[in-house]
Structure formats: C-alpha cells, structure tokens
Amino acid sequence: GSRFSPAMMGSAAFARDIAVDTVLERTDAEGVSVGAALDAIGYRGPLAVGSQPLGAFLELHIEQGPILEAEGKTIGVVEHGQGIIWYDGRITGFQSHTGSTPMHLRKDALAALSEIVLAIEQLAITHGPNAVGSVGEAVIGMPSRNVIPGDITFSAEFRTVDAAILETLHAALQEKVREIAGRRRVEIALDLIWRKEPTHFDPAIINAVRAAADGLGLSHRPMVSGAGHDAFHMATLMPTAMVFVPCKDGLSHNELEDATKDDCVAGANVLLHAVLALAGGAARA
Amino acid sequence: GSRFSPAMMGSAAFARDIAVDTVLERTDAEGVSVGAALDAIGYRGPLAVGSQPLGAFLELHIEQGPILEAEGKTIGVVEHGQGIIWYDGRITGFQSHTGSTPMHLRKDALAALSEIVLAIEQLAITHGPNAVGSVGEAVIGMPSRNVIPGDITFSAEFRTVDAAILETLHAALQEKVREIAGRRRVEIALDLIWRKEPTHFDPAIINAVRAAADGLGLSHRPMVSGAGHDAFHMATLMPTAMVFVPCKDGLSHNELEDATKDDCVAGANVLLHAVLALAGGAARA
Numbered sequence: 001g002s003r004f005s006p007a008m009m010g011s012a013a014f015a016r017d018i019a020v021d022t023v024l025e026r027t028d029a030e031g032v033s034v035g036a037a038l039d040a041i042g043y044r045g046p047l048a049v050g051s052q053p054l055g056a057f058l059e060l061h062i063e064q065g066p067i068l069e070a071e072g073k074t075i076g077v078v079e080h081g082q083g084i085i086w087y088d089g090r091i092t093g094f095q096s097h098t099g100s101t102p103m104h105l106r107k108d109a110l111a112a113l114s115e116i117v118l119a120i121e122q123l124a125i126t127h128g129p130n131a132v133g134s135v136g137e138a139v140i141g142m143p144s145r146n147v148i149p150g151d152i153t154f155s156a157e158f159r160t161v162d163a164a165i166l167e168t169l170h171a172a173l174q175e176k177v178r179e180i181a182g183r184r185r186v187e188i189a190l191d192l193i194w195r196k197e198p199t200h201f202d203p204a205i206i207n208a209v210r211a212a213a214d215g216l217g218l219s220h221r222p223m224v225s226g227a228g229h230d231a232f233h234m235a236t237l238m239p240t241a242m243v244f245v246p247c248k249d250g251l252s253h254n255e256l257e258d259a260t261k262d263d264c265v266a267g268a269n270v271l272l273h274a275v276l277a278l279a280g281g282a283a284r285a
Numbered sequence: 286g287s288r289f290s291p292a293m294m295g296s297a298a299f300a301r302d303i304a305v306d307t308v309l310e311r312t313d314a315e316g317v318s319v320g321a322a323l324d325a326i327g328y329r330g331p332l333a334v335g336s337q338p339l340g341a342f343l344e345l346h347i348e349q350g351p352i353l354e355a356e357g358k359t360i361g362v363v364e365h366g367q368g369i370i371w372y373d374g375r376i377t378g379f380q381s382h383t384g385s386t387p388m389h390l391r392k393d394a395l396a397a398l399s400e401i402v403l404a405i406e407q408l409a410i411t412h413g414p415n416a417v418g419s420v421g422e423a424v425i426g427m428p429s430r431n432v433i434p435g436d437i438t439f440s441a442e443f444r445t446v447d448a449a450i451l452e453t454l455h456a457a458l459q460e461k462v463r464e465i466a467g468r469r470r471v472e473i474a475l476d477l478i479w480r481k482e483p484t485h486f487d488p489a490i491i492n493a494v495r496a497a498a499d500g501l502g503l504s505h506r507p508m509v510s511g512a513g514h515d516a517f518h519m520a521t522l523m524p525t526a527m528v529f530v531p532c533k534d535g536l537s538h539n540e541l542e543d544a545t546k547d548d549c550v551a552g553a554n555v556l557l558h559a560v561l562a563l564a565g566g567a568a569r570a
Contacts, residue, residue: 066386096350097350100510105355105535111402134431137428146512250386
C-alpha cells in the first residue's frame with residue numbers, strides 16, 4: 001500500500017470527491033499528517049486545489065492485468081473504468097468439535113463461506129466478459145485443526161463496466177447469501193461498504209489515443225480498466241481517457257512489477273502524440 | 286490446549302505408543318519439561334510405566350458432542366472410537382489484481398480451497414452416518430481486499446468408525462484434489478500427517494456399561510466417539526469401553542463447557558456399577 005490512505009487523494013481532492021482538509025489531516029503509520037509531510041518537503045504550493053483550468057486529462061499506466069501481455073498487444077486504449085462494489089462480511093456459525101459433531105448438526109462457517117466464494121465466482125462468469133468478482137480476505141476466528149469454524153470475517157467485491165449488471169450482481173448475491181444462511185442455519189452479515197459507478201471515458205480523447213497508436217504503427221486494443229485510477233476522478237470534471245502498456249504477468253503493487261523499456265517508450269509516445277493532437281495541429285509541426 | 290502436548294501422553298506411554306523418555310522431555314511454553322514438573326510436585330513415582338497389571342479399563346467422559354443432549358438421553362454407551370486422518374494442505378495459485386484479472390486468467394487459491402471444503406463435506410455426508418470431515422484452519426498468505434488469494438495453507442481431516450470407509454474417503458479426496466488442481470491450474474499439496482485406525486471396544490465391557498445403565502433406570506444409546514480419549518490407548522492392551530454423559534451444546538475444551546450435576550452423578554453411578562459387575566458378584570453385595 002501507499003504511505004497515506006486512501007489511494008489517489010490528490011485527484012480525489014481536485015475532483016472535490018474528498019475535502020482538501022480531510023486529505024491534509026490523514027496520517028501515516030507514524031502519525032505524520034499529509035499536511036506536515038508536504039510542508040517538510042516544501043511541496044504544499046500556493047494555489048487552491050482544483051483551481052487550475054484544464055481542458056482534458058490523459059493518464060499513462062501499466063495495465064495491472066495480464067490481457068495485453070497475453071494477446072501480444074503494445075497499447076491498451078482504455079474506454080471504460082469498471083464500477084466497483086466492496087463488501088465486508090461476517091459469518092456466524094457455531095464452533096464445535098470436528099470429531100463429535102455429526103454433519104447434520106454442524107453450523108460450519110467455512111463451508112458457508114466456500115459456497116459464497118463459488119457463488120461470487122459463478123455470478124461474475126455468468127455476467128462476463130467484463131464482470132469480475134472475488135473474495136480477497138477471509139479470517140477464521142480462533143482456528144483449530146479439530147474445531148469446526150464458527151466465525152469468519154471476509155471481504156468481497158464485484159467489478160463491471162455496466163451499471164445495470166453491477167446492480168444485478170449485487171441483488172443476486174444478496175439472494176444467494178440469504179439462501180445459504182437459511183439452509184446452513186448460520187448468520188451472514190454482508191455490508192456494502194463502498195460503491196463506485198462505472199466510468200465512461202470521452203470519445204474524442206479515446207479517438208486521439210487510438211489515432212496516436214495507429215500513427216506510430218503500434219498494435220492496440222480497446223480496454224476496460226478494472227483497477228482504480230486518478231483518471232476516474234478527473235473524468236468527472238473534463239474529457240479524459242487512458243493509455244495502458246503491458247506489464248509482466250499482470251503484476252502490480254508488488255516488488256515483481258515489471259514493464260519493458262520499449263513498451264514504456266511506446267506508451268509515452270502515444271501519450272505525447274495524443275496530447276499534441278488534442279492541443280491542435282500547430283503544436284504538431 | 287493442555288500445558289504439555291501431545292494430549293493423553295500418560296495413557297500413550299502406558300500403551301507404549303510413545304516412549305517414556307520422550308514424554309519426560311516434552312516441554313511447556315516456558316521450557317519446563319514434564320519430568321521436571323513431575324519432580325517439582327513429587328508425582329513421578331517409583332514404578333515403571335506400564336508395569337501395573339490391569340484387567341479392564343473404563344473411562345467416564347462428557348460426550349464433547351451434541352447427540353445425547355439433542356436426543357434427551359442420559360448415558361452414551363460407547364462402542365467404537367472413530368479412526369482419524371489428518372492432513373496439512375497448501376494451495377499455490379497466483380496473486381493478482383481483482384479488478385484487472387479476467388475470470389478465465391485467474392488462479393484463485395481461495396476458490397480452489399472452497400471446492401475442497403465442500404468436497405470434504407459431501408464425501409463425509411455420502412459415507413455417513415458415522416463419517417465426518419472438516420477443514421478447521423485456513424490462512425490466506427498476504428491477504429488484501431483487491432488481490433486474488435494466491436497462497437493458502439489449511440488443515441483437513443476425516444473421521445469414521447470403519448477402516449474401509451476411512452480408506453475410501455482418503456482415496457476419493459486425493460482424486461478430487463487432483464481434479465481441482467488440474468482444472469484451476471493451481472498446485473495443491475495435501476500431506477497426510479497423522480492416521481489413527483478405528484477403535485472397537487470390548488463387547489463384555491460394553492455390555493457391563495449398558496447393563497449398569499439399565500439397572501439404574503437411565504436412558505441410554507450406543508455411541509461412537511469422535512474425539513480422542515485415553516481409552517483408545519488402553520484398548521490396545523486390555524478390554525475397554527467408555528461411558529458418556531451429555532454436555533451443554535456439545536461444547537468441550539472451551540470455557541463454556543458445562544454438564545449438569547445430575548448427569549455427572551448418573552455417569553459416575555454407571556461407571557461404579559459396571560466396575561462392580563466386572564469385578565465379580567461378590568463385590569456387589
């Protein structure tokens with residue numbers, strides 16, 4: 001993770017999605033605030049956040065996924081950003097001895113979670129290709145080899161580019177969770193803790209990116225971004241799009257993250273040519 | 286857990302299932318050995334372990350399960366002890382971003398574990414009523430809300446009173462794990478770390494327990510013990526059986542463990558009358 005959280009606070013403050021004062025008060029693990037850290041390096045600056053007039057926004061990023069690498073393409077022309085729903089969940093079953101509790105008298109929280117994990121996976125596949133769903137975290141309370149798990153906390157999410165599908169996934173999961181809880185006689189709390197609607201980038205900016213890739217003779221394909229980006233905040237204010245380049249094994253936020261110099265140069269050139277084209281023919285001379 | 290592990294070392298040493306010196310050398314969390322602890326309270330004693338001649342062994346215990354309570358019975362006449370197989374498992378998939386990794390390119394270790402959990406549950410149910418199966422522990426390596434779990438360690442077990450069924454469960458799980466690993470392109474290591482064959486108590490001792498319960502006018506039912514007991518070690522040396530009494534909610538090894546005074550008195554009386562009967566008519570006068 002980053003030193004300060006949440007991520008992308010700069011663009012969020014620029015887009016008035018989070019108050020500037022809130023950002024300045026966020027602290028790192030040692031209790032140092034963003035404001036104090038900016039003052040210490042002389043980077044706070046005199047202008048009011050969001051006061052700079054901008055005509056468009058373009059962002060270059062590694063894909064953070066495996067698609068470009070898998071298809072041997074150099075440039076991802078990002079057209080949409082996925083909507084996201086995040087859940088915090090808790091399953092309360094009953095801790096009991098694995099040897100002396102018959103199967104039909106168990107309230108196994110891990111078995112209930114297992115059904116939820118597979119249901120989320122199946123719902124995402126059913127509503128694909130641009131829907132994904134995961135359980136990323138799951139912690140058994142007081143785990144023991146010979147104790148049936150009685151308490152599990154977990155996180156879950158869905159992402160899809162289509163707002164209607166996001167709603168369908170949400171409703172279907174609620175229904176499935178109710179069914180599992182009733183059948184297995186466990187309590188399942190599933191709280192929606194964050195929801196981001198899908199982002200649809202500006203056709204003119206998308207076209208400028210595609211044209212730049214074509215002009216440079218680079219292979220490209222349209223893409224949906226599944227990760228979070230500053231561009232999603234900026235897209236609420238002005239015409240925006242993104243350029244992706246491949247990354248090794250789709251790895252990101254990881255010490256193994258890697259992209260070739262050639263791909264980075266290609267992405268930077270696409271960014272440059274798209275910006276020049278948007279700035280007007282005179283600048284292309 | 287107990288101060289020293291493994292559990293039931295006394296009866297294990299008596300039955301020569303573990304060497305006496307090994308027991309004496311086991312240490313607690315502070316590094317104090319069993320031998321030093323026995324010396325400190327003057328309990329080591331002068332006799333060689335296992336040298337005392339015994340004609341039979343009877344053990345009274347709370348059920349550690351919910352069956353007697355659920356059926357309103359006072360005495361469990363234990364006829365068998367379940368065989369047990371313990372596994373340590375590890376699933377190696379691939380950590381990647383939940384948003385930018387399409388469903389078909391994922392190697393989700395938690396989804397693989399979920400299938401294993403449900404397969405173990407289904408195998409136990411299919412081979413019931415005296416078979417059980419569980420995953421008690423599961424830990425995701427470096428979990429994060431927006432990272433697909435790439436590494437999970439877990440423990441699993443089967444218990445059943447029938448040696449042939451224990452073998453069937455073991456073989457079926459190996460096959461299922463191979464299938465899941467291949468289909469999901471993850472690595473699954475499943476190591477059998479302990480195996481205990483089923484225990485079948487002595488018919489004469491079982492009859493003595495049942496007759497004692499009948500004689501005292503106490504409701505009873507035959508039972509299989511799913512937990513571990515000293516009696517299993519002793520049964521390798523001499524005629525053995527056990528008496529169970531109900532415990533609240535089937536809870537054991539837990540601060541909420543509870544049994545009524547009436548049930549404990551009933552169990553003690555069954556134990557007394559069974560021992561008197563086995564010791565011969567003269568002692569019953």
